[in-house]
Amino acid sequence: MRVHRDGTPVAPAPGLIRIGTRGSALAVAQTTTVAESIVAATGLEAVLVIVTTRGDVSRESLSQLGGTGVFVSALREALLAGRCDLAVHSLKDLPTGPCDGIALGAVPPRADARDALCGRDGLTLAMLPAGARVGTGSPRRAAQIRLRRPDVEVLDLRGNVDTRLGRVGADLDAVVLACAGLDRLGRGAAISERFPLDEVPPAPGQGALAIEVRSADAGCEPYRTALDALDHAPSRATALAERALLATLEAGCAAPIGATARIDGERLLLRAEVHGADGREQLVFTDALPWSATDAESAGVPELLGARVADQLLQMGAARIAPLGARP
Numbered sequence: 001m002r003v004h005r006d007g008t009p010v011a012p013a014p015g016l017i018r019i020g021t022r023g024s025a026l027a028v029a030q031t032t033t034v035a036e037s038i039v040a041a042t043g044l045e046a047v048l049v050i051v052t053t054r055g056d057v058s059r060e061s062l063s064q065l066g067g068t069g070v071f072v073s074a075l076r077e078a079l080l081a082g083r084c085d086l087a088v089h090s091l092k093d094l095p096t097g098p099c100d101g102i103a104l105g106a107v108p109p110r111a112d113a114r115d116a117l118c119g120r121d122g123l124t125l126a127m128l129p130a131g132a133r134v135g136t137g138s139p140r141r142a143a144q145i146r147l148r149r150p151d152v153e154v155l156d157l158r159g160n161v162d163t164r165l166g167r168v169g170a171d172l173d174a175v176v177l178a179c180a181g182l183d184r185l186g187r188g189a190a191i192s193e194r195f196p197l198d199e200v201p202p203a204p205g206q207g208a209l210a211i212e213v214r215s216a217d218a219g220c221e222p223y224r225t226a227l228d229a230l231d232h233a234p235s236r237a238t239a240l241a242e243r244a245l246l247a248t249l250e251a252g253c254a255a256p257i258g259a260t261a262r263i264d265g266e267r268l269l270l271r272a273e274v275h276g277a278d279g280r281e282q283l284v285f286t287d288a289l290p291w292s293a294t295d296a297e298s299a300g301v302p303e304l305l306g307a308r309v310a311d312q313l314l315q316m317g318a319a320r321i322a323p324l325g326a327r328p
């Protein structure tokens, strides 16, 4: 497998699949795993095409750039322009709306969706001393921590995973990050606590990857074989239910919303929470619908379930208590 970094085009060739990715260590690690699966399933040769986004090179804050969508759009442009054949994203960073000409080709088996506390000296959230300094850039994570530990100080945090981890034991006592990213980077040893999904629901889609393909190519070989080999029905169903919730709430990726779906026997179950702007109010709702990976009737169930849970949260006052349209 080759990694192409310099920005010049990689010509399409028979037997070669060009996989677009962001250039961060995390993105390259996860796209490498995807590429290896494709090579194993299809016998194709794979090249990673690294697409630099404004979000990677700019020092502006994410809100000035227009949200995490900036990471996604450069990769989608490369796909639409034919500079790569597939694009690999962190599913939680994708905007909820459809994108003309692009289809969600596959959702591979989901990594650990939980949030992780990385505390100095192995400290868990309960063990942190009063007044401890905890870093996170996420309003959801901030609200979840304040609710459990009103006596700790939550501080804003940006930067890549290594930058954030580097602050632990320096100016911060702990940071909160996604388990998936830490595990994929081989930094799982930095985790002092993995928060239970039902108690601290993560961002919708966290831990899942989205493999995008040009809509016109989705049913054609060799893409079809590659995508079929990558796709994992339970991971797709849970991630899509969580995203449908976000879409119905008309919420941005920085809105203080946590969601976790799971397969429970022959049902798809979705639990979601919305946090108030002041960090004290919280709404929680859980619902389930019949779902089975082998049943054609189950198509559309994840979207239906996500919309139902969102409607219920709206009736409970979600739009009143939370800044749903907030950008990071």
Ligand SMILES: NCc1[nH]cc(CCC(=O)O)c1CC(=O)O
Pocket: 090, 091, 092, 093, 176, 177, 178, 180, 181, 205, 206, 207, 208
């Ligand atoms: N918000 C940025 C982001 N987008 C995807 C991941 C990695 C986890 C994943 O793949 O869901 C992270 C880092 C984090 O939240 O700690």
